[in-house]
Amino acid sequence: MLIDTHCHLNDERLLPELDKIIGGLAADNLWAIINASYDLESSIKSVEIAEGNDAVFATVGTHPHEAITASLAAYDRYAELALSEKVVAIGEIGLDFFYDYSPRETQKKVFLEQLELADALHLPVVLHIRDAYGEALDILKNNKQFLKYGALLHCYGGGAELAREFLKLGCKFSFGGAITFANAKHNVEALKSLPLDAFMLETDCPYMTPVPYRGKVNYPKHLNIVAEKAAEILNVSIDALAAQTNKNALAFFASGAIKEPALM
Numbered sequence: 009m010l011i012d013t014h015c016h017l018n019d020e021r022l023l024p025e026l027d028k029i030i031g032g033l034a035a036d037n038l039w040a041i042i043n044a045s046y047d048l049e050s051s052i053k054s055v056e057i058a059e060g061n062d063a064v065f066a067t068v069g070t071h072p073h074e075a076i077t078a079s080l081a082a083y084d085r086y087a088e089l090a091l092s093e094k095v096v097a098i099g100e101i102g103l104d105f106f107y108d109y110s111p112r113e114t115q116k117k118v119f120l121e122q123l124e125l126a127d128a129l130h131l132p133v134v135l136h137i138r139d140a141y142g143e144a145l146d147i148l149k150n151n152k153q154f155l156k157y158g159a160l161l162h163c164y165g166g167g168a169e170l171a172r173e174f175l176k177l178g179c180k181f182s183f184g185g186a187i188t189f190a191n192a193k194h195n196v197e198a199l200k201s202l203p204l205d206a207f208m209l210e211t212d213c214p215y216m217t218p219v220p221y222r223g224k225v226n227y228p229k230h231l232n233i234v235a236e237k238a239a240e241i242l243n244v245s246i247d248a249l250a251a252q253t254n255k256n257a258l259a260f261f262a263s264g265a266i267k268e269p270a271l272m
Contacts, residue, residue, distance in 0.1 A: 009039040010250055011257045011266075012231045013182050014100075014134065014162045014210035017043045017064070018053040021214045021225055029228060030061050036229035039063060040257075040266050044100050044134060044162070046071035048082045051089055058094035065266060066092075067099040067134050075110035075118040083125050090129050096261040098126035099134025100162060103147075106139040119147060123154040132158035132260060135179075141166040148177050155179075158260055163212055167194040168201035175206060180260055182208040185218030185226065188237045196241055208257045209234050 017026055033039065042065045043058060045051035051068035058066040068086045070078045089095055101122040103115050110118075126133045133155075137144045148155065155177060164171070164181040171181065181202060187195045199207065211234065213226035218233040239249040258266055 009034075009037050009254075010209060010231050010235055011254050012038060012041040012211050012213075012228045013160070013208045013257050013261075014044050014184070015041050015213045015228055016046075016050075016215070017041070017057055018045065018050045019214050022227075026057065030064065033063050033228065037232055038228055040065065041228050042067060042096060042257075042261065045069055046100060047074040047077055048085055051086060055089050055092055055095060059092060065094050065096045065261065067097040068095055069098045069101045069122055069134075070118060071100055071136060072102050072104040072115045072119065073107060073109040075115045078114075078118040078121070083121065086125065087129060090131060095131070096266065097132045097134045097160070098122055098129065099160075100136040101133060102136040103140035103144050104136060104138045105143070116143070116147065119144075120151060123147075123151055127154040127156060130157055132160065135159055135161050136163075137161060137166070141170050145170070145173055148174075148179070152177060160208070160260060162210060163216060164198060165195050166198065168197045171198045171201055175202070180206050180208065180256065182210040183238060184210040184212045184234055185216040185222070185230065187241065188218040188233060189222070190219075199238065199241055204252050205256055205259075207253065208260070209238065209253050 040063050043054045044067045045054045047070055054066040058064045068089045102119055159179045162182050163184050183199055186192055211226055211228055211231050217224055217226035218230050239246045
């Protein structure tokens with residue numbers, strides 16, 4: 009069985025199907041999913057979903073798209089939410105210079121503030137980086153003191169050379185449906201270059217739907233397609249890949265809250 013390390017059950021497209029999705033996790037070969045947030049409202053909803061379902065865990069934080077909404081009051085609320093054992097990281101946070109929905113300097117400021125927050129809460133961070141890998145790398149290099157609890161680059165697409173630089177900082181990486189796309193050169197090269205203990209699997213659902221369902225709503229069950237593709241790329245068995253990526257996820261989200269199905 010697999011762990012989906014990044015999904016959005018709090019998205020309006022999935023909320024109406026929430027009970028069906030969670031109720032079908034075991035049948036879909038999934039034993040845990042980590043629900044990512046993007047602002048205060050989604051963080052509250054994410055924790056609510058996680059606390060009501062044994063197999064669901066949550067991250068809390070402000071996405072770079074929403075950086076203009078960040079505030080000290082929101083950070084205080086994230087700290088309160090993080091008192092729940094179901095909260096396993098701060099995220100998704102970072103930089104997005106592709107859409108620039110928030111000013112770049114604001115994104116950088118909020119990124120750093122949330123790195124500090126995660127460190128104060130003894131939590132790892134889940135990073136969203138798009139068209140800003142160089143800038144993000146500089147921020148992380150200059151603030152290594154806030155990375156003691158780990159950093160995960162979700163939906164990584166920066167290539168192998170950049171991956172080596174992030175690895176020097178102890179970062180981990182997650183890969184999703186993009187590795188099934190025909191143009192997935194950089195993602196595939198990066199995946200091949202990484203140590204086996206440095207990567208995880210995700211869906212980012214309802215986004216990033218893998219082939220052959222690209223263009224449709226993505227679901228946690230499609231993590232099986234991602235796993236099959238990753239196993240093919242790395243020339244390992246699907247069982248070996250599942251065991252390794254689950255081990256990596258448990259080590260990264262080290263709150264102790266995530267347990268194997270037999271222990272839940």
